[in-house]
Amino acid sequence: MRLRALLDTDALGLRLLGGEDELDRTVRGVMTTDLRDPSRYLSGGELVLTGLAWRRDAADSEPFVRILVQAGVAALAAGEAELGDVPQDLVLACARHRLPLFAVHESVAFATITEHVVRQVSGERAGDLAAVVDRHRRMMTSGPAGGGPDVVLDLLGSDLDLRAWVLSPTGRLIAGPKMAGPALPAELCGRLSAEHLAAVRTGRRGPHRVIVGGTTYSLFPVRGGGRSPQGVRDVRASVLSDWLLAVEADAGDWADERLDLLHGVTQLIAVERDRRDAARTVRRRLAQEVLELVQTGAAPAEIAARLRVAAPVLLPGLGTAPHWQLVVARVEWDSGELEAGPVAQALLEEILVDPLATGTEPSDRIAVAHSGDEAVALVPLPAMSGEHDGSDTGVLADALLKAVREPLSAGLDGDGRLTLGVSAAVHSAEGLRGALEEARHARRVAAARPGRVCAAGHQELASHVLLLPFVPDDVRRAFTARLLDPLRDYDRRHRAELIPTLEAFLDCDGSWTRCASRLHLHVNTLRYRVGRIEQLTSRDLSRLEDKLDFFLALRMS
Numbered sequence: 001m002r003l004r005a006l007l008d009t010d011a012l013g014l015r016l017l018g019g020e021d022e023l024d025r026t027v028r029g030v031m032t033t034d035l036r037d038p039s040r041y042l043s044g045g046e047l048v049l050t051g052l053a054w055r056r057d058a059a060d061s062e063p064f065v066r067i068l069v070q071a072g073v074a075a076l077a078a079g080e081a082e083l084g085d086v087p088q089d090l091v092l093a094c095a096r097h098r099l100p101l102f103a104v105h106e107s108v109a110f111a112t113i114t115e116h117v118v119r120q121v122s123g124e125r126a127g128d129l130a131a132v133v134d135r136h137r138r139m140m141t142s143g144p145a146g147g148g149p150d151v152v153l154d155l156l157g158s159d160l161d162l163r164a165w166v167l168s169p170t171g172r173l174i175a176g177p178k179m180a181g182p183a184l185p186a187e188l189c190g191r192l193s194a195e196h197l198a199a200v201r202t203g204r205r206g207p208h209r210v211i212v213g214g215t216t217y218s219l220f221p222v223r224g225g226g227r228s229p230q231g232v233r234d235v236r237a238s239v240l241s242d243w244l245l246a247v248e249a250d251a252g253d254w255a256d257e258r259l260d261l262l263h264g265v266t267q268l269i270a271v272e273r274d275r276r277d278a279a280r281t282v283r284r285r286l287a288q289e290v291l292e293l294v295q296t297g298a299a300p301a302e303i304a305a306r307l308r309v310a311a312p313v314l315l316p317g318l319g320t321a322p323h324w325q326l327v328v329a330r331v332e333w334d335s336g337e338l339e340a341g342p343v344a345q346a347l348l349e350e351i352l353v354d355p356l357a358t359g360t361e362p363s364d365r366i367a368v369a370h371s372g373d374e375a376v377a378l379v380p381l382p383a384m385s386g387e388h389d390g391s392d393t394g395v396l397a398d399a400l401l402k403a404v405r406e407p408l409s410a411g412l413d414g415d416g417r418l419t420l421g422v423s424a425a426v427h428s429a430e431g432l433r434g435a436l437e438e439a440r441h442a443r444r445v446a447a448a449r450p451g452r453v454c455a456a457g458h459q460e461l462a463s464h465v466l467l468l469p470f471v472p473d474d475v476r477r478a479f480t481a482r483l484l485d486p487l488r489d490y491d492r493r494h495r496a497e498l499i500p501t502l503e504a505f506l507d508c509d510g511s512w513t514r515c516a517s518r519l520h521l522h523v524n525t526l527r528y529r530v531g532r533i534e535q536l537t538s539r540d541l542s543r544l545e546d547k548l549d550f551f552l553a554l555r556m557s
Contacts, residue, residue: 104182
């Protein structure tokens, strides 16, 4: 804004004492000070407000004004509350240095002037930033120039003092302002994504306001185009694939102009999201071709040829044939008919990125195909030396689940489930068919577990756990009720904690000493509880068969 506009605003109570020829200067900010040397806090273009507490005698005015001029301030406004009239020595010093000088009437608080200047300057900056955002969007639409969403997030921080971040639906940090200090903690990212997905599921319009750790955030959906089947924007198809813009501010009392600006930013980020989806087309096609060859029983040589094409695309510069791992995902909706394959595909492309990795590029090393409601990821792993199969350095089901359970459970709550299965790493094309079946079996094991988001790995297929998903529900209920209901009833009546004691006893492989130590009990107390369990169930916990029955009953319950 211009100095002239300040003088024309009667409510500010400003009276011009000198510098009439300089009233077209631009004001970029405001600062209140009574320091003798405030230069370290000045960056240029400020309207400086002072109560004159720095002035002890007439000789102090000249050096004070000289410091302000060297810092490039726009003008000085002196309050009349302390000394009455503004001292003549200050008027003369400002005249010598051509620094506009205003007197502030004692009835006007500096806070009133500050609020007015900040509001006007922010409004003008918002207009300037809107133009920048529009230009940036046109640049990104026509090509890769423009620097990505990080540039606009930096502009939000520098021009509007807004800290903002782009997050994936799984809680991964995709972009953030480089000048905003430390990145958001992964736990906070997951919480914000969970809050956003839960709000979208209720049908509420964004931005969504949440408070985490005493800080208010406004969450704006970033909606790209063309990802829903036949262009239908069913919330179930989009809620699990759209990004979000998290702004550290309460947008509830924003003016329409500022809200429009932030919606423009989300449209700009959506351009980046759509471009990334388009860039994945080649990798998706490679995965689709490999999947079709495996499922139709093609010769290993034909599959190997296709993998040789895929390897340099997914792991460029590797030089040697990688190992391969398959991850199967399935999204199932409780009600309604909706093709879930594309949603599962988009989710896998986000889930299989390291949650601590920022940006969009790391996910470009993953190829995901989909068929029906199932998506299959082809994950390359650098080949290990010797007999090592890379299974402990590849994708781990537990790690996947830990990273995405909270946000995606919120997005699926009440209407759907996501289940994941992970195969072991295989060395060649001959092992891919077995890896696919292994990943699908693991996913079925995960599907038998409670919860909206479940995962299982190949390690679990080598144990009794493989059998549990295929036991009919009515058989499972009858078996567990017959064995465990007497213990549960006794616990309800007497608070005897027989069920926790049984679990601990089995976990300790029947060791009395270790179990008593874990439960902080005397061994005699533990023997009493185990005896009560055996009495109520007519079982003997010294027999392997009875131990196994109890173990399976606890797992199925």
